[in-house]
Amino acid sequence: MQIQLDTQPHASIQADALVTYVFDQENKLDGVLAEVDRATGGHLASLASSGELTGKPLELVLVHFPAGLAAQRLLLVGAGKPAKFATADLRKIAGTALRHLKSRGAKKLVFLPREGERGPEAAQAVVEGLLAADFESDKYRTEKKNEEIQSVSLAGFHSGLGANLSAAIEQGRVIGEAQTFARDLINEPSNRLTPRMLAEKAEAMARETGLAIEILDERKIAELKMGALIGVAQGSAEPPRVIVVRYTPENPRPGAPVLGLVGKAVTFDTGGISIKPATNMEKMKYDMGGGATMLGVMRALAALKPAIPVLAVIPATENMPGGKAQKPGDVVVAMSGKTIEVINTDAEGRLILADGLSYARQLGATHLVDAATLTGAIEVALANVNVGAFGTPREYLDKFLESARATGEKMWPMPLDDEYEEMIKSTIADIRNTGSGKGGGAVTAAWFLKEFAEDTPWVHLDIAATCWVDEGRPWLAKGPTGVALRSIIDFALKI
Ligand code: BES
Numbered sequence: 001m002q003i004q005l006d007t008q009p010h011a012s013i014q015a016d017a018l019v020t021y022v023f024d025q026e027n028k029l030d031g032v033l034a035e036v037d038r039a040t041g042g043h044l045a046s047l048a049s050s051g052e053l054t055g056k057p058l059e060l061v062l063v064h065f066p067a068g069l070a071a072q073r074l075l076l077v078g079a080g081k082p083a084k085f086a087t088a089d090l091r092k093i094a095g096t097a098l099r100h101l102k103s104r105g106a107k108k109l110v111f112l113p114r115e116g117e118r119g120p121e122a123a124q125a126v127v128e129g130l131l132a133a134d135f136e137s138d139k140y141r142t143e144k145k146n147e148e149i150q151s152v153s154l155a156g157f158h159s160g161l162g163a164n165l166s167a168a169i170e171q172g173r174v175i176g177e178a179q180t181f182a183r184d185l186i187n188e189p190s191n192r193l194t195p196r197m198l199a200e201k202a203e204a205m206a207r208e209t210g211l212a213i214e215i216l217d218e219r220k221i222a223e224l225k226m227g228a229l230i231g232v233a234q235g236s237a238e239p240p241r242v243i244v245v246r247y248t249p250e251n252p253r254p255g256a257p258v259l260g261l262v263g264k265a266v267t268f269d270t271g272g273i274s275i276k277p278a279t280n281m282e283k284m285k286y287d288m289g290g291g292a293t294m295l296g297v298m299r300a301l302a303a304l305k306p307a308i309p310v311l312a313v314i315p316a317t318e319n320m321p322g323g324k325a326q327k328p329g330d331v332v333v334a335m336s337g338k339t340i341e342v343i344n345t346d347a348e349g350r351l352i353l354a355d356g357l358s359y360a361r362q363l364g365a366t367h368l369v370d371a372a373t374l375t376g377a378i379e380v381a382l383a384n385v386n387v388g389a390f391g392t393p394r395e396y397l398d399k400f401l402e403s404a405r406a407t408g409e410k411m412w413p414m415p416l417d418d419e420y421e422e423m424i425k426s427t428i429a430d431i432r433n434t435g436s437g438k439g440g441g442a443v444t445a446a447w448f449l450k451e452f453a454e455d456t457p458w459v460h461l462d463i464a465a466t467c468w469v470d471e472g473r474p475w476l477a478k479g480p481t482g483v484a485l486r487s488i489i490d491f492a493l494k495i
């Protein structure tokens, strides 16, 4: 899909459809809407008075052969109440329009923002929204739908800021493509994406983007005494890997922070000996979503070049119930030296992240962000709407949440009170891998991780309920979402 700026007047651009949006309770049609209304002899005003055109969020009104426009169609997307509207919402608006028109055979689109959103930030949001919406999970279908948007022209953006706008569009493309890269990985079934294959794909990505990469194999993992990761991996015929990707700025500032990204990559989670029920178990191929997200983030950062060094540590393993598998009650020694009683082998994510966090700190990370499909409990707490965001100190978490807001990703701060610590006390080891209390499963999991982040500023994102959606949305296909990638990229560029 080509996306380009077009400085022609929007009315004269030839296209299958011109897309713009309408606010709820817009008193009078203004700007482009007033123009079309005039050209069509009051057509839009009568749609509005009949109640067909209201501007409610993501309402779609398609006008064919609009008089006064060179485009074949005019698609009006509802933008909701102006007071609730943010530039980040342009992603959903542009994405919803793309998916609607794509299924109706359109090939060439024009996107026209309203007067208030014609700068670089808006352009970037539109590009990201278009690319995210264009994603389809059809890799393994032999008969593909032959629907493709060939080009989108961005009209009406403020010229004069030319260079700035092209940079914004390029940045949107880099981020959009990184999100697609992550979603493709998340979609891969476990027979086509073992820990070794994930490592190979990470190596190919690093080669293409010029990032430094190191893959730790089972020998190196044993040498580093990553006992918590080894405990999870030992039940599988497939060996584990730890993927380490590094970005270093050209002129690193001495004393600058080093951002460490840690992503859970369980390429399949059967639960181990504490085995999961068969229903929906196939979905546990996406238990590597956190790791894939971090690889996508690194891919984008290679092009966006933040001022600080960033390293990603991605522990990758299967969680299988083999004859050598760890068993409930086993005690393992994590890389940090802490001993862990494994109460439930299905709480494996926190085990591999424990060693991932310790290793990121050992490699010099001064600030941490982890992302993991960690608990079913986060779905109970927040459904598939918000990512559960934990962290300490509070100011560090708040800074991260600002990036989430700026990029239009919904995340909600979760508690880490000391009371929860009691629930992960073990009778025979330093700590146990599940909570003893009732409820609070996402919080006790986060508390467990905190024990390994130690005193390093740390954010933990539980993406178990948001990394994958079972139902498509108007702006996004069902399946992997790539959630958290945009926030982490934004954070890395701002920290
Ligand atoms: N990978 C799962 C969490 C998960 C659940 C991800 C649903 C996506 C959708 C994780 O490893 C897990 O099994 N967690 C257990 C922890 C429990 C045993 C304490 C859970 O949430 O049930």
Ligand code: MN
Binding pocket: 269, 271, 319, 345, 346, 347, 348, 349
């Ligand atoms: Mn599990």
Ligand code: ZN
Binding pocket: 266, 269, 287, 346, 348, 349, 373, 374
């Ligand atoms: Zn898991």
